[in-house]
Amino acid sequence: MKRFTYDRPQLEGGAFSLLEQPEASVIAGGTELLNWMRLGIAEPDHLVDIARLPGWGEIALDGETLRIGALATLNKVGEHPLVDAHARALGEACLLAASAQLRNRATIGGNVLQRTRCVYFRAEAPLTWGCNKRQPGSGCAAIAGHSDDAAIFGWSESCAATHPSDPLVALACLDAEAELHSASGVRRLPVCDLHLSQVEAEAEGEDGATAENRLERGELIAAYLIPLRPASRSTYLKVRDRQSFAYSRVTAAASVELEDGVIGALRIALGSVAQRPWRLGRAEQALVGERLEEASLLAAIERDMEEARTLPGSDYKRRLARNAAIRAVMAAGA
Amino acid sequence: MSSADARTAVGSARTRIEGPLKLTGAARYSMDNLPPGTxxxxxxxxxVASGSVVTIDVAEAKAVAGVVSVLTGEDLPPLGPVLEFPGAPVKKPMEGDQIHFEGQAVAIVLxxxxxxxxxxxxxxxxxxAAEPVVLPGAGERQFLGAPDGDGTVWWPYGQPFARGDSAAALESAPVRFAASYVQPSRHHNPIETSGTLASWDGDRLTLWDSIQASMLLPPMFASVFGIDPADVHVIAPFTGGGFGCKGFWMHQLLAVAAAKAVGRPVKLHLRRGDQYNATGFQPLMTQRVELGADAEGHLQVYRHRVANITGMVETYLEAATEVKALYECPVIDTAQEIERVTVGMPSPMRCPNEGPGLWALESAINELAHEVGIDPLELRLRNYAEKDPLTGRPWSSKKLREAYAEGAELFGWHGRPRGGRRDGNWLIGTGMASAVGGTMRMPGTARVRLRSDGSVLIETDVQDIGTGLQTLLTQIAADEIGVPIDNIDVAWGDSALPTTGPIYGSSTMHTGSAVALACRELRRELAALSSLADPIEAVRAAGVEEVVGERTSQLPGGVEVDHDGGSTGFSMRTFGAxxxxxxxxxxxxxxxxxxxxGSYSVGRIINPKTARSQMLGSFAWGWGxxxxxxxELDPTTAxxxxxxxxxxxxxxxxxIPGDITINFVDEYDHHASPIGAKGIGEFGSVGIDAAVAEAVFDAVGVxxxxxxxxxxxxxxxxA
Incomplete structure (x- = not known):
C-alpha cells in the first residue's frame, strides 16, 4: 500500500487547486478508485475527495432540461421521480448497475469514468501479459486470448476494450450533455462525444489504448443536462449471465417517439460493444416514418452492424447487440 | 420438557445453535485472532507458470519500514516428510528452484x-528463466491404473472398470448414442479465504486455522517439524465455508515454518487471488459417454472415458466415472486419464466425482431417451438398479424409486407441457436428472458429560462450516439420553477435545454416530449407578458430579476409511432426482x-431445516x-x-426463484450408521447441470x- 495524502475541499475552487498537485486523483464514491489502487492500476500521491462539494448531488428541472448533479448516487438517480418521468432509461440503467451497496456509494459522475472490465486489464500487478492500457507498448493479450468480452466497434490492434458503464449508455441515448468545470471555467460536451473509441483516439493522434475520454486535466464532470422530450419514451435493456451484480454482455438504450404507430424520432445506443456508447445512426435515420415492427428494425439495424468487426470469441456479440437493440426499441415503443 | 418429548428431537426442524453468534458478529473466526507479537x-x-527461479533479491523489500524479514526457501528450517493426504499436495513449498504454475510461492514477506x-x-x-507453459489440450496424458501403480496415486476412485466386451456390445446394440461433454475449471471460492496463524512455544505449536479437517494437522506438523503430535494444538471453531478446499495446503506449512524461522507468531491470510493458485480447484474435464440400448431403452452397454487436467507434479484425479453404479447394465467399461499442464493442484470440490460424472452420464441418458422416444424418467425406471450393478451386493438402503415418484408428483412431471411453450419473450422447457452419491465413512469420536445440574456437554473436535452440525449433535444427544435439548451444549473446534473425522464426506455419520454411542455408554454408566428412569434424577440420586460417556464410532474391520459400504456386504450410496x-x-x-x-433418498434426516438449507444452497451451486x-486460463501465460x-x-x-421444493423420502439406513443417517454434503448440486441442459433442449431444441x-x-x- 502506497502512502497518499487526503483532502476534502468544501468548495469547488479548493478542489481545482488541490488537483493541480502532481499525481493527484479525484475520489467521490471511491468504489472504483480503490479497485485501481488495489490492483496497481493507479498509485496516486494525493486524493482529493469532492464528495462534499455543495449542490453537486442535486437533481432538478431547469427549464427544458433535467439537471443531474454528478455527485448523485446511482440509487438516488435510479429512484428519483424526475428521472423516472423524463429519463426512464437512465433510471433503469442506474438500478441495473452493480449491487445495492455499491449503488449507495457510487456517483453518476464517477460511474462514466470507470474503466474497462477487460479481465486482462483488471488483473493484479505485476501483469504477466501485455496490456497497452496498463503498460503502453506492451501489447494486447485479450486480442490473441480470451476475447468473449471484446469490443466489436471502433477497436484497434492496440486495444479491444469496451466501456462498462450502464448510465453512460442511457445518457448517450438521451442526448445528454456533460457540464464540465475546471479552474478556467465551465464548458459543455455532448455525452456522446465524451468518450473515445480506440480508432477515434488514434485518428486524433492520441494513444488508442489510454486516451479514453476528452476530459482535460483538472476538469471535473459537475452535472449532466438532459433535454426534455415529452413525446419520447425510453427504456434500457441489460443482457448479462446472471440477474444482478454483473457487468453486461451487451446493453441497449432506446428512446422512441411514436405517432399512430409510426416512428417520429428514434435514438438507440449500445453498450459494452465499444469503448464508448455506440449510437446506431443509420437505423435512427432510416426508421423515421416507418412503422414500429421487428422486421423493419432488423433490416435497418443490420446496416449499422455492418461496421462490426469481431474476434473469434466475440462473434456472438454481433447478433446479441442487434437483437438487444431490436428488443429495446420494441420495449420503448410498447 | 419430559423425556418423551425429548425423543422427538431428531427429525424436528431446529434452528442452528450457533446462529446468533454469527448474526451478531460474535463468532470468532481463525483470522480474528491476534496474539501479541504476531x-x-x-x-x-x-x-511465470513454468521455468525456474534464477535469483531473488529481497533487499528493497526488506528496507520497507515495518518489514521484519523476507524468507526464501533457504531461510526456512529443515522440513521433514510431508504426509500424503487425500487430495492434498505433497511437494514441499519453496524447495528447489523449479516453477510448476503461476503464483507458486517463492518468498514470504513478514x-x-x-x-x-x-x-x-x-x-x-x-x-x-521462463520455459514454455503447457496448456490444456497440449499436456502429457497419463492413464491412471491401479492405486499402487507408480506410488503417486492413492485416490481410491476412478480406477478402470471393465465387464464384458464394450466394443462388441456397442457394435451390436440396436440403439446407440455417443457424445462428449465438457465442464470448465471452477474454484471453491468460500467467502472466508484460507488462513493460518501459527505460534511456537519451544516445541509446542498452536494453530488458528481456517480448516474443515483439523485432525490432519497434528500428524502433518509432527512429521514435518519433528515434534510430538500431542504438542500441536489446533483451534478452529468457525470456518467460513470450505467446499473441499480447506484440508491441508502448503500455505499452512509455510506459516508454521515462517513462525519457526523468525521466532514470532505469524499470520498468513490468503487473499482471494492467492486462493486461485494455492488451495485447489475443480479441474477442466472432458468426458465421452457411449451408450447402447435395445429399442425399448434397456441399457446393454455403457462406456465412459474421462480426462481431467492436473498439475505438472501434483496429481489429482477427478473420478467422474464413479457414477457407474447408477443403472443396471450388463456391459460396463470406464477409464480415466489425467493431463499434466502448468497449473496448481486441483482438488475435490462440492460433490466431487458424481457431480462431474453425472453431467455427462445424465445428459447422455436424457439424449438416449430422446433417441428411443420415451420419457426420460421412464427410461431411468427401465434401467433401475435393484442391487449394485458392479458388485451384485444389496443396497444398504435405496429409495430412489420413491424419490423419482414423489419428485415427479411434486413437479407435475407427467402432466407437464412439452417443449417450447411461450411466455412473452421466453420459451419454456423442462428437464430432469438423477443423482447418485458415494458414501465415504470414517471413524468419529465424541465425549458426552451429563452433570448433576441436568446440563449436558458434548465434546468433539468438529469445525463449523455452516451446515449446522453442532445443532444436529444436540438433537441426537437429546433423544439418546432423554434430556431437554435446551440443556445440551457443544464444545467444538479445538484439538484438545476428542479427535474426530473431517467436515467433508459425511460428518454427521461419523461424529453424530459417535455422539449417539457415547450417550448410550453414558446411559449404561448411569444405570449402574441408579435405577431411576429419568437421567437427570438418576445422576442426582447417584450423588456424582457428572457421568461421562466417550466412544468412537468404528468401521467394520477397524479401518480408517471405507467407501460405498466397505466390508459390510452392502453397497451404500445416496440417491436423488x-x-x-x-x-x-x-x-x-x-x-x-x-x-x-429436488427429491432425495439419503437416509434419515436429522434436522429437516438445516438439511433443506444445505440442499437449497447446493441447488443454487448447481444452477451456477x-x-x-x-x-478460465489465459491461453498464453497459463x-x-x-x-x-x-x-x-x-x-x-x-x-434463484422461491419456487424450489426440497423433498426427502422417509428413510432409515440401518447399515450406514448407528443413527440411520448418511451424508448429504452438497448433494443438491448433483445433476442440476444435466437437467438444465435437457430443459434448454426442450425449450429451444439445441x-x-x-x-x-x-x-x-x-x-x-x-445461429
Missing amino acids: LYAVLVGAT AETLEAAEEARPLVSVAY SFVEVAVDPMLGLVRLRRAV KATMEAS RWLSKDLAGVHIPVNAD RIRELPITPKRLLDAL
Missing part, C-alpha cells in the same frame, strides 16, 4: 503490519430458472455450474484470467454439451 505474512507468487507487508511484496525482485423448469430467451441467449424440485461459473468474484460468477439471490450454458454458447448454437 507478524503479518504475505506470499510472493511466481510470475512485517509488523499488513500494509507494510503488502507494500513490500512487489519489491521482492525475482528473476526467472432433480426436476427443473427453465425459460430461454433465444434472441438474447438468456436462461432463467423458473421452478425446481450450469449457467455461469467458470475459471495464468487464471480472473482471480476474484467479479470475473467469476456464482449465482445471486435474483437468479443441445449444449459444454458448460456453462452462457448467452454466447446459446446464441452460437441457435
Whole structure:
C-alpha cells in the first residue's frame, strides 16, 4: 500500500487547486478508485475527495432540461421521480448497475469514468501479459486470448476494450450533455462525444489504448443536462449471465417517439460493444416514418452492424447487440 | 420438557445453535485472532507458470519500514516428510528452484503490519528463466491404473472398470448414442479465504486455522517439524465455508515454518487471488459417454472415458466415472486419464466425482431417451438398479424409486407441457436428472458429560462450516439420553477435545454416530449407578458430579476409511432426482430458472431445516455450474484470467426463484450408521447441470454439451 495524502475541499475552487498537485486523483464514491489502487492500476500521491462539494448531488428541472448533479448516487438517480418521468432509461440503467451497496456509494459522475472490465486489464500487478492500457507498448493479450468480452466497434490492434458503464449508455441515448468545470471555467460536451473509441483516439493522434475520454486535466464532470422530450419514451435493456451484480454482455438504450404507430424520432445506443456508447445512426435515420415492427428494425439495424468487426470469441456479440437493440426499441415503443 | 418429548428431537426442524453468534458478529473466526507479537505474512507468487527461479533479491523489500524479514526457501528450517493426504499436495513449498504454475510461492514477506507487508511484496525482485507453459489440450496424458501403480496415486476412485466386451456390445446394440461433454475449471471460492496463524512455544505449536479437517494437522506438523503430535494444538471453531478446499495446503506449512524461522507468531491470510493458485480447484474435464440400448431403452452397454487436467507434479484425479453404479447394465467399461499442464493442484470440490460424472452420464441418458422416444424418467425406471450393478451386493438402503415418484408428483412431471411453450419473450422447457452419491465413512469420536445440574456437554473436535452440525449433535444427544435439548451444549473446534473425522464426506455419520454411542455408554454408566428412569434424577440420586460417556464410532474391520459400504456386504450410496423448469430467451441467449424440485433418498434426516438449507444452497451451486461459473486460463501465460468474484460468477439471490421444493423420502439406513443417517454434503448440486441442459433442449431444441450454458454458447448454437 502506497502512502497518499487526503483532502476534502468544501468548495469547488479548493478542489481545482488541490488537483493541480502532481499525481493527484479525484475520489467521490471511491468504489472504483480503490479497485485501481488495489490492483496497481493507479498509485496516486494525493486524493482529493469532492464528495462534499455543495449542490453537486442535486437533481432538478431547469427549464427544458433535467439537471443531474454528478455527485448523485446511482440509487438516488435510479429512484428519483424526475428521472423516472423524463429519463426512464437512465433510471433503469442506474438500478441495473452493480449491487445495492455499491449503488449507495457510487456517483453518476464517477460511474462514466470507470474503466474497462477487460479481465486482462483488471488483473493484479505485476501483469504477466501485455496490456497497452496498463503498460503502453506492451501489447494486447485479450486480442490473441480470451476475447468473449471484446469490443466489436471502433477497436484497434492496440486495444479491444469496451466501456462498462450502464448510465453512460442511457445518457448517450438521451442526448445528454456533460457540464464540465475546471479552474478556467465551465464548458459543455455532448455525452456522446465524451468518450473515445480506440480508432477515434488514434485518428486524433492520441494513444488508442489510454486516451479514453476528452476530459482535460483538472476538469471535473459537475452535472449532466438532459433535454426534455415529452413525446419520447425510453427504456434500457441489460443482457448479462446472471440477474444482478454483473457487468453486461451487451446493453441497449432506446428512446422512441411514436405517432399512430409510426416512428417520429428514434435514438438507440449500445453498450459494452465499444469503448464508448455506440449510437446506431443509420437505423435512427432510416426508421423515421416507418412503422414500429421487428422486421423493419432488423433490416435497418443490420446496416449499422455492418461496421462490426469481431474476434473469434466475440462473434456472438454481433447478433446479441442487434437483437438487444431490436428488443429495446420494441420495449420503448410498447 | 419430559423425556418423551425429548425423543422427538431428531427429525424436528431446529434452528442452528450457533446462529446468533454469527448474526451478531460474535463468532470468532481463525483470522480474528491476534496474539501479541504476531507478524503479518504475505506470499510472493511466481510470475511465470513454468521455468525456474534464477535469483531473488529481497533487499528493497526488506528496507520497507515495518518489514521484519523476507524468507526464501533457504531461510526456512529443515522440513521433514510431508504426509500424503487425500487430495492434498505433497511437494514441499519453496524447495528447489523449479516453477510448476503461476503464483507458486517463492518468498514470504513478514512485517509488523499488513500494509507494510503488502507494500513490500512487489519489491521482492525475482528473476526467472521462463520455459514454455503447457496448456490444456497440449499436456502429457497419463492413464491412471491401479492405486499402487507408480506410488503417486492413492485416490481410491476412478480406477478402470471393465465387464464384458464394450466394443462388441456397442457394435451390436440396436440403439446407440455417443457424445462428449465438457465442464470448465471452477474454484471453491468460500467467502472466508484460507488462513493460518501459527505460534511456537519451544516445541509446542498452536494453530488458528481456517480448516474443515483439523485432525490432519497434528500428524502433518509432527512429521514435518519433528515434534510430538500431542504438542500441536489446533483451534478452529468457525470456518467460513470450505467446499473441499480447506484440508491441508502448503500455505499452512509455510506459516508454521515462517513462525519457526523468525521466532514470532505469524499470520498468513490468503487473499482471494492467492486462493486461485494455492488451495485447489475443480479441474477442466472432458468426458465421452457411449451408450447402447435395445429399442425399448434397456441399457446393454455403457462406456465412459474421462480426462481431467492436473498439475505438472501434483496429481489429482477427478473420478467422474464413479457414477457407474447408477443403472443396471450388463456391459460396463470406464477409464480415466489425467493431463499434466502448468497449473496448481486441483482438488475435490462440492460433490466431487458424481457431480462431474453425472453431467455427462445424465445428459447422455436424457439424449438416449430422446433417441428411443420415451420419457426420460421412464427410461431411468427401465434401467433401475435393484442391487449394485458392479458388485451384485444389496443396497444398504435405496429409495430412489420413491424419490423419482414423489419428485415427479411434486413437479407435475407427467402432466407437464412439452417443449417450447411461450411466455412473452421466453420459451419454456423442462428437464430432469438423477443423482447418485458415494458414501465415504470414517471413524468419529465424541465425549458426552451429563452433570448433576441436568446440563449436558458434548465434546468433539468438529469445525463449523455452516451446515449446522453442532445443532444436529444436540438433537441426537437429546433423544439418546432423554434430556431437554435446551440443556445440551457443544464444545467444538479445538484439538484438545476428542479427535474426530473431517467436515467433508459425511460428518454427521461419523461424529453424530459417535455422539449417539457415547450417550448410550453414558446411559449404561448411569444405570449402574441408579435405577431411576429419568437421567437427570438418576445422576442426582447417584450423588456424582457428572457421568461421562466417550466412544468412537468404528468401521467394520477397524479401518480408517471405507467407501460405498466397505466390508459390510452392502453397497451404500445416496440417491436423488432433480426436476427443473427453465425459460430461454433465444434472441438474447438468456436462461432463467423458473421452478425446481429436488427429491432425495439419503437416509434419515436429522434436522429437516438445516438439511433443506444445505440442499437449497447446493441447488443454487448447481444452477451456477450450469449457467455461469467458470475459471478460465489465459491461453498464453497459463495464468487464471480472473482471480476474484467479479470475473467469476456464482449465482445471486435474483437468479434463484422461491419456487424450489426440497423433498426427502422417509428413510432409515440401518447399515450406514448407528443413527440411520448418511451424508448429504452438497448433494443438491448433483445433476442440476444435466437437467438444465435437457430443459434448454426442450425449450429451444439445441443441445449444449459444454458448460456453462452462457448467452454466447446459446446464441452460437441457435445461429
